[in-house]
Every structure is written in C-alpha cells, then in structure tokens.
Amino acid sequence: MTPSPIKPTLLEVRQLGRRFVMPRSAMWGPASSLQALSDVSLSLKAGKSLGIVGESGSGKSTLARLVMALDQPTEGQVLFNGVDVHKAGTSQLRHLRSGFQMVFQDPYGSLDPRQKVLSIVTEPIQTLAKPSDGRSALRERAAEALSEVGLRTADLDKYPHEFSGGQRQRIAIARALITRPALIVADEPVSALDVSVQAQVLNLMMDLQDRYGLSYLLVSHDLAVVNLMCDDVLVLQSGQVVEQGPAAHIFQHAEHPYTRMLISAVPGTRDAFLEQEKT
Amino acid sequence: MADMSNPTPLLQVSDLRVTLPTARGWAQALRGVSLRMERGQTVGLIGESGCGKSLTALALMGLLPERAQVSGSILLHGQELVGMPEPQLCQLRGARMAMIFQEPMTALNPLHPIWKQIAEPLRLHQHMGVAEAKARALELLDRVQLPRARERLDAYPHQLSGGQRQRVMISIALACSPDLLIADEPTTALDVTVQKEVLALIKQLVNEDGMGLLLISHDLGLMQDQVDRVMVMYGGSVVESAATPELFAHRAHPYTRGLFAARPRLGLARGTRLTTISGSVPELMDLPAGCAFADRCTLAADECRHTPPQVESVGLQGLSGEPHAVSCPRWRLS
Numbered sequence: 268m269t270p271s272p273i274k275p276t277l278l279e280v281r282q283l284g285r286r287f288v289m290p291r292s293a294m295w296g297p298a299s300s301l302q303a304l305s306d307v308s309l310s311l312k313a314g315k316s317l318g319i320v321g322e323s324g325s326g327k328s329t330l331a332r333l334v335m336a337l338d339q340p341t342e343g344q345v346l347f348n349g350v351d352v353h354k355a356g357t358s359q360l361r362h363l364r365s366g367f368q369m370v371f372q373d374p375y376g377s378l379d380p381r382q383k384v385l386s387i388v389t390e391p392i393q394t395l396a397k398p399s400d401g402r403s404a405l406r407e408r409a410a411e412a413l414s415e416v417g418l419r420t421a422d423l424d425k426y427p428h429e430f431s432g433g434q435r436q437r438i439a440i441a442r443a444l445i446t447r448p449a450l451i452v453a454d455e456p457v458s459a460l461d462v463s464v465q466a467q468v469l470n471l472m473m474d475l476q477d478r479y480g481l482s483y484l485l486v487s488h489d490l491a492v493v494n495l496m497c498d499d500v501l502v503l504q505s506g507q508v509v510e511q512g513p514a515a516h517i518f519q520h521a522e523h524p525y526t527r528m529l530i531s532a533v534p535g536t537r538d539a540f541l542e543q544e545k546t
Numbered sequence: 547m548a549d550m551s552n553p554t555p556l557l558q559v560s561d562l563r564v565t566l567p568t569a570r571g572w573a574q575a576l577r578g579v580s581l582r583m584e585r586g587q588t589v590g591l592i593g594e595s596g597c598g599k600s601l602t603a604l605a606l607m608g609l610l611p612e613r614a615q616v617s618g619s620i621l622l623h624g625q626e627l628v629g630m631p632e633p634q635l636c637q638l639r640g641a642r643m644a645m646i647f648q649e650p651m652t653a654l655n656p657l658h659p660i661w662k663q664i665a666e667p668l669r670l671h672q673h674m675g676v677a678e679a680k681a682r683a684l685e686l687l688d689r690v691q692l693p694r695a696r697e698r699l700d701a702y703p704h705q706l707s708g709g710q711r712q713r714v715m716i717s718i719a720l721a722c723s724p725d726l727l728i729a730d731e732p733t734t735a736l737d738v739t740v741q742k743e744v745l746a747l748i749k750q751l752v753n754e755d756g757m758g759l760l761l762i763s764h765d766l767g768l769m770q771d772q773v774d775r776v777m778v779m780y781g782g783s784v785v786e787s788a789a790t791p792e793l794f795a796h797r798a799h800p801y802t803r804g805l806f807a808a809r810p811r812l813g814l815a816r817g818t819r820l821t822t823i824s825g826s827v828p829e830l831m832d833l834p835a836g837c838a839f840a841d842r843c844t845l846a847a848d849e850c851r852h853t854p855p856q857v858e859s860v861g862l863q864g865l866s867g868e869p870h871a872v873s874c875p876r877w878r879l880s
Binding site: 322465528 | 554737738740766768771791805808809813817818819821822823827
C-alpha cells in the first residue's frame with residue numbers, strides 16, 4: 268500500500284442495527300425479539316485501529332460478524348471502500364472479502380484439525396485463484412505468509428495439533444494475511460493465550476500493521492490490550508454505543524459511568540495509573 | 547503470617563512431586579512444591595498453562611487421576627493426606643477443604659436445582675435433614691449475595707448468569723465452613739465488572755470465616771488485589787515466592803520479571819512493543835534436567851541446564867516477615 272498524506276476511509280458503518288427473533292415463549296403469543304445492536308456508526312481509516320470493548324452480551328461479536336458480512340443487519344449499512352458489503356452479490360462479496368479478513372478467538376477451534384497448514388492458509392485464495400496459478404504458486408504464497416508471522420516453510424506440511432496455542436494463532440493470522448487485506452477483524456485474538464505468548468502475538472500484529480498499513484477492528488474485553496493496539500475505541504453496552512473516541516483520551520478521561528466502571532474493574536488498575544503518571 | 551504460638555500450620559506441603567502417565571511415558575508434572583499456610587492467610591499461585599498450578603490444587607484435594615504417582619507430604623492440620631484412603635479423604639473434602647472451579651457451568655449439575663447441590667455437602671457431612679439443609683442453603687445464598695435468593699432455590703444452573711452461578715459454587719464450597727478454600731481461576735470466565743464483585747465477595751467471606759485461601763490465577767493484577775503472598779510457578783516448580791507487595795516491588799526471578807514485562811497495561815502508549823519471553827512453555831516431557839526456564843532465560847548459563855536450581859533468599863523481608871525466596875542462582879545478575 269502506498270502511504271498517502273490523507274488517509275481514505277476504509278470502513279464506514281452507518282446506523283447499524285441487528286434484531287434477533289427469539290423463540291416463542293407461548294404457542295400463540297408473538298415471538299419476542301432482542302435488539303442486539305442498535306444505531307452503531309463508526310469509521311475507520313486505512314492504517315488505523317479501532318477497539319470495540321464491552322462485556323459479554325454487549326453486541327461486540329455481533330458487530331464484528333456484521334462487518335465481516337457473516338450476518339445480515341436489520342438496519343443500517345456497512346461500507347467497505349464505499350461498497351455496501353450487504354448489498355453485494357455472492358461473487359462480488361467473494362472478491363470484496365479478500366480485502367477484509369478475520370482472526371477468531373479460539374486458536375484450537377478455528378483451524379480444521381484434518382487439514383494441513385498449507386490448505387488452511389491458502390483457503391481464502393483458493394476460490395479466487397486463477398487456473399494459471401499452479402500448486403507451486405499457492406505454496407509459495409503460503410510460505411511467504413508463514414514467514415510473515417514467524418513460522419517456517421516446513422510447517423506447511425504439518426497439522427494444527429502439532430502447534431502450540433500461540434503458533435496456531437500465528438497460522439490464523441497468516442491465513443488472514445494471505446489475501447493482502449486492508450482490514451483485519453480480530454475477535455479476542457489473544458484472550459486464549461498465556462501472558463508470555465500473548466505479548467508475542469500482540470507485537471506481531473503491531474509489526475504487521477506498521478509494515479503493511481493494515482487496519483484492525485479489534486474486539487476485546489481486555490482494556491489494556493485495546494489501549495495498546497488501538498487509536499480509537501468504541502464502548503458498547505447492551506448493543507448501544509455509550510462512548511467513542513480516541514483511545515488515549517477515553518482511557519484517561521472516560522466520561523460515561525459504564526466506561527469508568529470497566530476501567531476501574533481491571534485488576535491491578537492502581538499500579539497502571541501510577542505508571543501513567545510516571546510517563 | 548507465621549504464628550509461633552500455633553506450631554501446627556493449617557497446611558504444610560513439603561516437596562510434593564506428582565508423576566503423570568502420558569502417551570510418551572511418565573511425566574514429572576510437579577517437581578517438588580512446598581508451601582505453608584496459616585488460617586486466615588491468603589496465598590496466590592500464579593503461572594501459565596501447564597506450570598502445575600491446577601495440578602497442585604487437585605493434589606491437595608486428592609483429586610488427581612488414579613494412575614498419578616504422588617510423593618512428598620501434604621499435612622492439613624498435621625494430618626497426612628498423601629496416601630490417605632479414599633473414604634477418609636471423602637470425609638475431609640467439602641468439609642475441611644473445599645474448592646471453587648473455573649467454569650461454574652460445567653462444575654454444577656445441570657439436572658438438579660441449586661438448593662439440592664448446596665444441600666449435598668450438608669446432608670453428607672453434617673447429616674442434616676432435607677428441610678434443615680434447604681433452610682441452610684437459603685442462608686448461604688443470602689450470604690453470597692445472590693439476589694432474590696428465596697425464589698432461586700429451585701432454579702436450575704442454566705437459569706442463572708455466569709456470575710450468579712459462581713456465587714452458587716461459592717456457597718457450596720462454604721456450606722460446611724471449610725478451613726481451606728481453594729479457588730482455581732474462579733473469575734476467568736466472567737466479565738471484569740462481575741469478576742470484581744465475585745473477588746470482593748470471596749475476600750470478604752475469607753476474612754469473616756478466617757479460612758485459608760489458595761487462589762490460583764494467571765492474572766498478575768488480580769493477585770495484587772487479592773492475596774497476602776504470591777508463589778510463581780513454572781514447569782512444575784515454585785520459582786519465586788514472597789509477600790505480595792514485596793514481589794511486586796522486587797521481582798527477582800527472570801521468569802517473574804518476564805511475566806511482568808510481557809503484560810499489556812493501561813497507561814502504556816499506543817504501539818509500545820511488549821517485552822516478550824522468547825519461545826513457549828515447554829512440554830512436561832521435555833523439561834531439562836536443570837532449571838525448567840533455562841531455555842527461555844536470558845541469564846541462563848550451562849550450569850542452569852544441568853543442575854536444578856537451589857532456593858535462595860533474596861534477603862529483603864516483606865513487612866509481614868515473609869521470606870522472599872527465589873529458585874535461581876543468577877537472579878542478582880540483572
């Protein structure tokens with residue numbers, strides 16, 4: 268990606284809402300519904316990161332799924348480079364998707380245990396591959412993606428169970444990177460990892476962002492991770508945006524009581540604020 | 547705090563070793579864990595997955611897999627638990643020592659209403675009748691501050707939220723007023739705000755009853771708020787132990803330092819690279835003869851890989867007079 272002085276808006280979400288119809292409680296009564304997300308608007312520029320925080324049930328993952336076009340909104344739009352992803356046809360969406368990829372939380376559940384790393388990593392480009400691209404070309408691109416995340420070419424012929432949790436998350440990142448996306452939606456990418464491994468994966472994600480001008484939409488319950496990784500933050504409570512703005516500002520001067528409560532509930536916040544004063 | 551007037555501590559674990567059968571042969575899962583705990587004292591076990599912290603808890607509760615080989619000693623009120631026959635252990639479990647597990651959904655029985663599950667230890671250990679046990683269950687639910695406790699006696703676990711289920715778990719653990727409470731990652735599955743409430747509750751109950759608390763967690767920040775003393779585990783051994791403020795102020799072991807540095811903290815500037823510990827947690831089968839951390843350690847020398855490290859005193863004493871011990875001959879080097 269060529270750096271330009273004015274960063275274009277990569278992702279724009281307008282008044283997005285999602286209502287789920289719940290099972291009927293009585294045989295003849297009307298089915299109840301749950302407004303999982305309402306009136307969420309955000310924009311994300313190329314090369315920037317946005318953190319989505321909130322507790323379980325706040326709608327974080329619903330938002331991520333809608334952005335990825337894995338689910339249809341009941342209201343609003345998701346524009347990726349100006350194109351409404353929910354209005355795109357199947358084949359157009361397939362091409363659009365090479366621009367935005369996802370990394371999931373569970374490095375054990377998100378990789379097919381019966382596939383070798385080669386087919387896992389190249390899956391996103393297999394549908395887009397031209398007949399002229401031979402197997403060796405695919406393998407080359409997969410090897411490149413693996414070296415990007417600090418794994419070796421020899422790892423292409425192994426199965427997921429041969430890797431540790433941190434390595435599996437690297438494989439998931441390599442799978443996302445292989446299409447050369449502009450945006451990676453990461454849903455709790457490090458919450459299943461041990462502290463020492465989590466730091467390695469976070470550093471890797473930041474390095475990749477610097478190298479390729481990637482944007483991240485980072486869903487996390489961990490405020491410290493969002494603080495480290497994101498330029499902007501959006502706080503969700505029961506599907507509503509309660510606060511959004513620059514992360515540095517919100518973490519120091521949160522206005523909404525819910526945001527303040529989230530920050531003060533982080534264990535060991537006391538020394539965190541001391542460190543802040545020192546710097 | 548070491549109480550000299552009471553020579554028999556609540557819990558005295560000496561050189562606890564556990565060997566587990568694996569597909570590749572016997573693995574040394576605990577390699578000599580020792581700890582001492584008085585009534586009313588709270589001790590934290592911290593470490594990454596596979597370091598042996600949960601295994602220590604299971605060993606204390608006598609819940610290890612059947613084929614596990616255990617050596618060393620676990621004295622609860624001076625009574626040896628290692629090698630104790632199962633019927634006797636059953637008398638202690640739930641009565642003198644109790645445990646709170648990480649995932650309240652799987653630890654509770656989905657088919658029984660919650661009052662029955664709280665009443666179970668009461669009926670078993672204190673031979674209460676049904677009515678009496680149910681009344682006591684209500685008292686316990688009130689004590690763990692479950693809202694609308696009376697209506698919820700007949701609720702099933704799926705009708706409660708994660709935080710509420712964890713409160714039920716706590717009330718079961720407390721039912722027979724145990725002397726030792728073991729909490730294994732009690733709030734890992736909960737949201738931060740709920741986590742804060744549940745931890746405050748555990749702390750309050752431990753204070754009121756004067757129990758000993760062994761809290762297991764991977765979260766350093768949580769330890770700081772919750773326990774008097776922290777023991778850091780790695781590769782089946784305790785690598786450092788000290789009073790909590792002392793450990794946070796003067797971390798000595800390279801692994802403890804690495805853990806602190808690797809943790810993302812509020813207040814770090816955007817884009818700051820975290821200091822990492824290279825490599826990953828070793829498999830139990832692949833632990834070196836010497837220090838388990840040697841392969842990831844920046845201070846390691848050849849001797850570290852071959853000779854098990856001796857426990858050294860850091861010399862600085864915490865306010866409480868707790869010794870600060872570290873299992874590393876080279877901790878002074880940085």
